Amino acid sequence: MAVILQSTYLAIANDYDSAREYMLRGKARLLDAVQTIVNLTGTGALAPEVDLLNVFWDTYQTNNDFFSGTTTLISSVRAINNHVLNEGGYANLDAYYGDTTGDLGGFTVPCFWGAMSISAGYSISSFNIDPCPTDFDY
Numbered sequence: 001m002a003v004i005l006q007s008t009y010l011a012i013a014n015d016y017d018s019a020r021e022y023m024l025r026g027k028a029r030l031l032d033a034v035q036t037i038v039n040l041t042g043t044g045a046l047a048p049e050v051d052l053l054n055v056f057w058d059t060y061q062t063n064n065d066f067f068s069g070t071t072t073l074i075s076s077v078r079a080i081n082n083h084v085l086n087e088g089g090y091a092n093l094d095a096y097y098g099d100t101t102g103d104l105g106g107f108t109v110p111c112f113w114g115a116m117s118i119s120a121g122y123s124i125s126s127f128n129i130d131p132c133p134t135d136f137d138y
Helices: 006-038 046-068 071-088 093-097 111-119
Strands: none
Touching: 006 046, 006 071, 006 093, 006 111, 071 093, 071 111
16 A cells, blocks of 8 residues: 555645634634623623523533544544554654655645644654644634
8 A cells, every 4th residue: 555645644634623723713712602791791781691601601611621622533643644654664754744755745734733643642843833823812
């Protein structure tokens, strides 16, 4: 079996990176909704806050646990990285990313993909991971 093309690997990494970012942004948006309720002011504002805060907070807490974790994604990340190492004969992912004979001539991976790969137990040099977005708090 041949090793997956760099362009295919990167396409998958980008898809998973986007999914992870959406999860993190979703978590932030749910907290924004809770904060909107907390910030209710004016005449009669106490009633909506009392009626809504517990439900919205519970929803945030339930989804926060899901959105914060990567366990549902790690098995796929591990599978493709194992494929690269086993089928490509690379000593590590850095060697694959830096392989100038691949169809991309070497590449870097997106931030969240890199983080998930590291969480799955792979070593990746920071110069092979793109910077993380800075426009939200995750």
